[in-house]
Amino acid sequence: MSALLTQPNAKGSIPKSEWLYATKPTRWTLFLRTFLPWQAWRFVWINAKMIKIIGPGHSGR
Amino acid sequence: MSRVLVLGAGISGHTAAAFLRKWLPERDEVVVISPQPEYNWIPSNIWVGVGLLRKEQVLVSLAPIYQRHQIEFKQARAVALFPEGDEGNPESTVEIEWTLDAKRGQREKIAYDFLINATGPKLNFDATTGLGPGKNSLSVCTADHAEETSRVFLEMVEPMKRGEKKRFLVGVGHGGCTCEGAALEYVVNLEFELRARKVRDKAEITFVTNEYELGDLGIDGVHIRRGGYVTPSKIFTESLFAERGIRSITKAHVRGVEPNVAHLETLDQGNSEAPFDMAMLLPPFTGVGLKAFGRKGDDITGAVFAPSGFMKVDVDYAKKPYAEWKPRDWPRHYQSPAYPNLFAAGIAFAPPHPISQLRTNADGFMISPAPPRTGMPSAMIGKAVAHSIVDMLGGSNVPTHAASMAEMGAACVASAGANPFTGTAASITVFPIVPDYERYPETGRDMNYTFGEIGLAGHWIKILLHHMFLYKARLRPGWALIPE
Numbered sequence: 361m362s363a364l365l366t367q368p369n370a371k372g373s374i375p376k377s378e379w380l381y382a383t384k385p386t387r388w389t390l391f392l393r394t395f396l397p398w399q400a401w402r403f404v405w406i407n408a409k410m411i412k413i414i415g416p417g418h419s420g421r
Numbered sequence: 422m423s424r425v426l427v428l429g430a431g432i433s434g435h436t437a438a439a440f441l442r443k444w445l446p447e448r449d450e451v452v453v454i455s456p457q458p459e460y461n462w463i464p465s466n467i468w469v470g471v472g473l474l475r476k477e478q479v480l481v482s483l484a485p486i487y488q489r490h491q492i493e494f495k496q497a498r499a500v501a502l503f504p505e506g507d508e509g510n511p512e513s514t515v516e517i518e519w520t521l522d523a524k525r526g527q528r529e530k531i532a533y534d535f536l537i538n539a540t541g542p543k544l545n546f547d548a549t550t551g552l553g554p555g556k557n558s559l560s561v562c563t564a565d566h567a568e569e570t571s572r573v574f575l576e577m578v579e580p581m582k583r584g585e586k587k588r589f590l591v592g593v594g595h596g597g598c599t600c601e602g603a604a605l606e607y608v609v610n611l612e613f614e615l616r617a618r619k620v621r622d623k624a625e626i627t628f629v630t631n632e633y634e635l636g637d638l639g640i641d642g643v644h645i646r647r648g649g650y651v652t653p654s655k656i657f658t659e660s661l662f663a664e665r666g667i668r669s670i671t672k673a674h675v676r677g678v679e680p681n682v683a684h685l686e687t688l689d690q691g692n693s694e695a696p697f698d699m700a701m702l703l704p705p706f707t708g709v710g711l712k713a714f715g716r717k718g719d720d721i722t723g724a725v726f727a728p729s730g731f732m733k734v735d736v737d738y739a740k741k742p743y744a745e746w747k748p749r750d751w752p753r754h755y756q757s758p759a760y761p762n763l764f765a766a767g768i769a770f771a772p773p774h775p776i777s778q779l780r781t782n783a784d785g786f787m788i789s790p791a792p793p794r795t796g797m798p799s800a801m802i803g804k805a806v807a808h809s810i811v812d813m814l815g816g817s818n819v820p821t822h823a824a825s826m827a828e829m830g831a832a833c834v835a836s837a838g839a840n841p842f843t844g845t846a847a848s849i850t851v852f853p854i855v856p857d858y859e860r861y862p863e864t865g866r867d868m869n870y871t872f873g874e875i876g877l878a879g880h881w882i883k884i885l886l887h888h889m890f891l892y893k894a895r896l897r898p899g900w901a902l903i904p905e
Contacts, residue, residue, distance in 0.1 A: 379666075394876070396877075
C-alpha cells in the first residue's frame, strides 16, 4: 500500500484507502439534509410512506 | 376462567400482555412475569449512552401500569417449564424465582392455559473473554449499561478538551452477534457528540463488525433506488463513514478484550489488534437458559428449546445451505411443535437460520450476523401471538394470526446525531424483512416499499417515536391505535 493511501484524511482518523473509493455527499446534499422547509416536507412524506408500508403487516391474519 | 402467562415484559411481551388484556374477557387472567421492574424503550438507549438522556427517560415502571389495567405482575424470572404438569398435577406450569426484594430467591409454580415465552435474550458477554461492563468494554443493551457508557464517554471528553487524543472502538464483540444496526447508530451518535463538544479532531473512531460488508445489518443488506440507480446499503454506509471519518473493520470476530486492546480475527486477514481508550462492543445473544421437564421430571429441554437456548417454533430446523433458504422457512405462528399451548415471541424464538449469508473462517467458526428480530417485528409477533391465543381460547384449534418476518415489512429510524436543527437520522423501510428472491429476483425486496434516506426529518421522526412508544408502553388512552 502506498504512503498516499495510508495518510489520514482531513478528519484525521480514516486512512485514505477507505474513503478514497467511497461515495461522498455533495455540499448540496448536505445542505438539504438540514434545510428546514425541505425537511418539513420530507417529514410528512416519510411518515406517509412508513404508514403505507407497515399498514398491511398489521392486519396479521 | 383461563390464565395466560407472559414471560418477559420487553417490547414483545409487553405488547402481547397489553393486547391480551384488551381482547380477553375480565374473567380470564393475564399474568406477566419479568425479572425487571421496568419496561425499557431500548432504541433510545443510544442517546443515554452519549449523555443526552438520563436512564429514567427510557424506563417505565411496570407495576402501576399493570395494576391499572388488571394485569397481574410478578417480578420474577422463569426458571423451568413443566408443559405436561407433574405427577401430582396435570396442569401446565412454570416455575419462577422472585427477584422482588421482599421475596427474592423464593420459588413458586404457576399453572397456565397458554404461555408466551417473550424472555428476550441473555446478553452473552462470556462468549468473548474480557467483554462487557465490569470487564474491559461497555454496552448500551440495558439502561444501566448505557448510563455507565455515558459516564465513561463524558470522562473521555474532558482530557480531549485539553488536547489529549483518544481512540474509540465501537461495534459488535463477537463473530455471531446481531444488532449491528444499534452499534452503527451508537458510533455515528458518538461522532456527532464529539463534534458538538468540539473535540472531534482529537478522536480516532473505529467501527468493528462481523458483517461481510458494511450495511448488511444482519438482513443481507438492503437495496434502495436513488439517483437513477438501485444502490446497496453498503454504499450508503461506507459513504456515511467516509463523511464522518470513521474507520471500519468488517468480517471481524473479537477473540478477546484486554484493557485498552481488542484482539480481532477477520475472515480475510487473520489476527490483528485494535487499541482503544473506550470500547462499546455489543454482546452476542443466547436464550435465557430456561429448562423444560416432562411429567415424570425427565429433562425435555431439547424438545422445547434449540441448542442456542431459543425456543423451537413452527419451523423446520434441518440445516440447509444458503442457496436453499426460502421465505417459507420462517415461522408464521410461533407455536411450539411439541406443546400447542406454548408460544414464543420476539427474540425468544429460535430462527431457522440467519438472513445474511453464513460465513465461517478456516476452522468453521461463524463470523457473520445472526438475524435481528427486535423492535417492530418483535412487537408485531407479540400482537399476532396474543390474537391467536384469544381465538384459541374462543374455540379455535389452531393459531389464527400470522406474523412471518418473510411476509412483513419493517420501518427503522436510525439516529445519526441528535439535535433539533442539525441532527440527522436514517429513515429506512424494508419489505419484506427476510428477502424473497423468488418474488423479487433482483434484490429480494419490493422496491416500491423499500426506501431510505438520511436527514433532519428522520431525527424528528425518531423523537416522535420515542415519545409515542413510551406513551404506548404506559398504556395511556388510545395506546392501541399506535402501530407497533
